[in-house]
Amino acid sequence: MNYKGLTTEEALELQKRFGFNEIKQKETPPILDFLKRFTGLTAFVIEGAMIISLLMKRYVDALVMFFLLLLNAVLGFSEEFRASKAVEALSKKISVNAHVLRDGVFKEIPARELVPGDVIKIVMGDIVPADCKIIEGNLLVDQSILTGESIPKECGANDEIYSGSLVTRGSAIAIVEKTGRNTYFGKTAELIEKAKPKLIIEEITMSVTKGLLIFDFIFVALVVIKFIINKTPIFDALPFVLTLLIASIPVALPAMTVLALALGSLKLASVGVLVRKLDGIENSAMMDILCLDKTGTITENKIRIVDVVPIGKGFSQEDVVELAYLCSDPNTKDPIDSAVIEFGKDNVKGLYKLVKFYPFDPDKKYSEAEVLDKENNKINIYKGAPQVIIEMSDNKDKSIYEVVEKFANLGKRSLGVAIKKENQTTFVGLLTFFDYPRKDSKKFIEEIKEMGVMPKMITGDNKLIAQSVAKEVSIGERVISIKEIEKDKEMDVDSFDAFAEVVPEDKFKIVDLYQKKGHTVGMTGDGANDAPALKKADLGIAVKDSLDIAKQSAKVILTEEGLSNIVNLIKVGREIYKRIVIWILNKVVKTFQIVFFVSIATLIIGKPIITPVAMILMLFLYDFVTMSIATDNVVPSNRPEKWNVKKLLSMSLIFGVLKISELFIAMYLAQKYFKVTFSELQTIMFYLLLVSGLFNILNFREERFFFSSLPSKAVIMSILGDLIVATLISTFGIFVAKAHFGLIMITLLYALLVTLVFTDIIKLFVYRWFKL
Numbered sequence: 001m002n003y004k005g006l007t008t009e010e011a012l013e014l015q016k017r018f019g020f021n022e023i024k025q026k027e028t029p030p031i032l033d034f035l036k037r038f039t040g041l042t043a044f045v046i047e048g049a050m051i052i053s054l055l056m057k058r059y060v061d062a063l064v065m066f067f068l069l070l071l072n073a074v075l076g077f078s079e080e081f082r083a084s085k086a087v088e089a090l091s092k093k094i095s096v097n098a099h100v101l102r103d104g105v106f107k108e109i110p111a112r113e114l115v116p117g118d119v120i121k122i123v124m125g126d127i128v129p130a131d132c133k134i135i136e137g138n139l140l141v142d143q144s145i146l147t148g149e150s151i152p153k154e155c156g157a158n159d160e161i162y163s164g165s166l167v168t169r170g171s172a173i174a175i176v177e178k179t180g181r182n183t184y185f186g187k188t189a190e191l192i193e194k195a196k197p198k199l200i201i202e203e204i205t206m207s208v209t210k211g212l213l214i215f216d217f218i219f220v221a222l223v224v225i226k227f228i229i230n231k232t233p234i235f236d237a238l239p240f241v242l243t244l245l246i247a248s249i250p251v252a253l254p255a256m257t258v259l260a261l262a263l264g265s266l267k268l269a270s271v272g273v274l275v276r277k278l279d280g281i282e283n284s285a286m287m288d289i290l291c292l293d294k295t296g297t298i299t300e301n302k303i304r305i306v307d308v309v310p311i312g313k314g315f316s317q318e319d320v321v322e323l324a325y326l327c328s329d330p331n332t333k334d335p336i337d338s339a340v341i342e343f344g345k346d347n348v349k350g351l352y353k354l355v356k357f358y359p360f361d362p363d364k365k366y367s368e369a370e371v372l373d374k375e376n377n378k379i380n381i382y383k384g385a386p387q388v389i390i391e392m393s394d395n396k397d398k399s400i401y402e403v404v405e406k407f408a409n410l411g412k413r414s415l416g417v418a419i420k421k422e423n424q425t426t427f428v429g430l431l432t433f434f435d436y437p438r439k440d441s442k443k444f445i446e447e448i449k450e451m452g453v454m455p456k457m458i459t460g461d462n463k464l465i466a467q468s469v470a471k472e473v474s475i476g477e478r479v480i481s482i483k484e485i486e487k488d489k490e491m492d493v494d495s496f497d498a499f500a501e502v503v504p505e506d507k508f509k510i511v512d513l514y515q516k517k518g519h520t521v522g523m524t525g526d527g528a529n530d531a532p533a534l535k536k537a538d539l540g541i542a543v544k545d546s547l548d549i550a551k552q553s554a555k556v557i558l559t560e561e562g563l564s565n566i567v568n569l570i571k572v573g574r575e576i577y578k579r580i581v582i583w584i585l586n587k588v589v590k591t592f593q594i595v596f597f598v599s600i601a602t603l604i605i606g607k608p609i610i611t612p613v614a615m616i617l618m619l620f621l622y623d624f625v626t627m628s629i630a631t632d633n634v635v636p637s638n639r640p641e642k643w644n645v646k647k648l649l650s651m652s653l654i655f656g657v658l659k660i661s662e663l664f665i666a667m668y669l670a671q672k673y674f675k676v677t678f679s680e681l682q683t684i685m686f687y688l689l690l691v692s693g694l695f696n697i698l699n700f701r702e703e704r705f706f707f708s709s710l711p712s713k714a715v716i717m718s719i720l721g722d723l724i725v726a727t728l729i730s731t732f733g734i735f736v737a738k739a740h741f742g743l744i745m746i747t748l749l750y751a752l753l754v755t756l757v758f759t760d761i762i763k764l765f766v767y768r769w770f771k772l
Helices: 008-018 030-038 041-055 059-093 200-229 234-246 253-269 279-286 294-298 317-326 335-344 386-392 398-409 441-450 463-472 482-487 504-516 528-536 548-553 564-605 612-631 645-672 678-700 713-732 741-770
Strands: 097-102 105-110 119-123 131-142 153-155 166-178 273-275 289-293 304-310 353-361 366-372 378-384 413-421 424-434 454-458 479-481 498-500 521-525 539-542 556-558
Touching: 030 041, 030 059, 041 059, 041 234, 041 612, 059 612, 119 131, 166 353, 166 548, 200 234, 200 279, 200 564, 200 645, 234 564, 234 612, 253 273, 253 279, 253 564, 253 612, 273 564, 279 539, 279 564, 289 294, 289 504, 294 454, 294 463, 304 317, 304 335, 317 335, 317 378, 317 413, 317 424, 335 424, 378 386, 386 398, 386 413, 386 424, 398 413, 398 424, 398 463, 441 454, 441 564, 454 463, 454 504, 463 479, 463 498, 479 482, 482 498, 482 504, 504 521, 504 528, 521 528, 528 539, 528 548, 539 548, 556 564, 564 612, 564 645, 564 678, 612 678, 612 713, 645 678, 645 741, 678 713, 678 741, 713 741
Parallel strands: 289 454, 289 521, 454 498, 479 498, 521 539, 539 556
Antiparallel strands: 097 105, 097 119, 119 166, 131 153, 131 166, 273 556, 304 424, 353 366, 366 378, 378 413, 413 424
């Protein structure tokens, strides 16, 4: 059938009328995003303290609180805006193409450029790019992503298929009827899932916050009781109590996390790794099992025909090649068909006329063609898995299996060819082919093993071929077939290096088996058959030139050949994990420090050891610096990471006790030997709480001595900036009581000695004990 399609000029005119084939996401105006910064628990607490200060006519305090609230909103908004723009830039790189007939020629164009009237070709593994009507061909279409219906639908000529549906079998020519917002469901034309999965760090944050708030409430209650005993007016006590509660809330963590993940995504994009979902980076840090699809991932996916073996009586090598050629799709993305077409294109004699072609069926394991010979006799050709083709044949013989096994021992796969004529099916012969391992596969396998990630090869080939390839690339020699696993459900899958004779649904089962054993599982793939396993895996990785359905199911897409960039993905994931751990450790220690010390000191003295304004100022200055941790230079771990809140809190408690002791010693020395006034003491404690927290950042970021590696420029500059600001505030009495410059310098020296010398030494033992 001839299809006219559209010309480029016609398409451009229709594009002006209908617009691009995309659904513009409803964007919240930036001003509303900014105003949201004044809502939430932290903002409400500060606003409450500000209102109380106004009612008490403490206008300076209220003004300072408002200024800090505004500055916090501006900084938080700017950082998240920067992160969102980074994610948006990445999403634009993940495009879906369509095979469209333009100017009389089929060509690939971005799916967003389709218009009603375009004629497109759709094959297995594609995502339907617009609402279409099939002109010719048959498809098995999965519409579950749109309708929730789990059973795929058979579609033929004149049937409508909808944008966003997944083609799991067949091929067809279709005409585009509706695009963009005019599609049946009106929301899938872009075909880039912008879901926001719940990050593990969000759950960790909630757990830590709950624990800190419980701890905080206990001490706040004690302070309130003390104020009641002292008959302190409730309005005088409230600002202090409210600001003490703020100390437990990880205000900067969400912004810092999103920024770290977004910057990590941009870094990965520059080396050929596109992150579709931010939790993909998070999971890469924890991944300890990586399931690798052999074909196209470990191997080059450039299959070469090696041997042609005629077996049926009266058939030559040329006959085997020509029949296999006729049973292959010249427009396919299938590497086996492509290899057969390339090998046979110069050897076809034109003895047969193709009537109909049926693409490879993963369930049947063969493709089929109907042809007519010179005498107009109907002949069916079958090409596929040799075991299946042999069983279909009337001339099957044990010797054919032996030939297949002989080639398998050499690491070669075989393709069976048979013909059916007058109800007689004859096995014609074999084509053998070999897919050579990528040059970087062995190095990649050795690298991820050194990083504590165990590679597991998955292939549909038999055990002999699987063992040959797995051994060659250093994965290992322990190979098991799926049938063996099904016979022994208690078998320990951890002890095997590769899985052979795997059918598509088995990949999903293998991922599930490892997940049930507590592993964080990665999975690579490129085809329609890999999609369920890619989606099931904690980290689905679609390799270069994957089908659209594989990209849609994965969290990460490789845009360059080879596997080496997965190493970069793991490293970046672990770097980000370490930055977040450093942030949490600093925050929890700081909370223990502030809440315990300020509460106990206030209980002992009978009045606040630090003013509410000074408290908010200190927390703001500290959070300003901790935001820079998102860009810090860190050394990634050589083992998979695992979140352990109990371990983090235990470490924080040890460091918290140390830091609290340092504060009480400083308070004692200031009163005993330096005879400071209470106002000066408040300023000194404000300064010491801040600078010791800043030095903690330098301390906790490095598991060795703090000077073993340099922080990022952002960390260094923000710490220096904070030190200068805090020194000026304390010396000139801005928002706090004035303290002598000499006292401030002594306090700074004290903080340096106890944090970067004493605490640093203790840290070495704590980190080793907890294996951080």
